[in-house]
Amino acid sequence: MTGREPYAGRHRGQYVVQPQSWRPHPVPAEGVDVTVICVSGHPECGVRMPDAGGPAENDHEYAGDWMTYHLVTTGHALYSRTVHDTVQLRPRNTAA
Numbered sequence: 001m002t003g004r005e006p007y008a009g010r011h012r013g014q015y016v017v018q019p020q021s022w023r024p025h026p027v028p029a030e031g032v033d034v035t036v037i038c039v040s041g042h043p044e045c046g047v048r049m050p051d052a053g054g055p056a057e058n059d060h061e062y063a064g065d066w067m068t069y070h071l072v073t074t075g076h077a078l079y080s081r082t083v084h085d086t087v088q089l090r091p092r093n094t095a096a
């Protein structure tokens, strides 16, 4: 595939895609970086999850632990979460 093949798929924004052809799969070896900010209250709390530090990563488990801690200490239950990870596109019919 050269990326220049004409597609007969549907348009999404500026891209033309073949629906249901490709699917993103997370690449665990590349790690994941989760950012969480508490958006509870009026005005919003705004507290940001601290970095795990050391060799630990800000992964989903760490983020879940921090959100639970913040909930039980403040009662705040609404969070904005951003996940940065690496994915590899694979044909949809290929086993994970």
Ligand SMILES: [Zn+2]
Binding pocket: 038, 039, 040, 045, 046, 047, 070, 074, 076
């Ligand atoms: Zn909060």
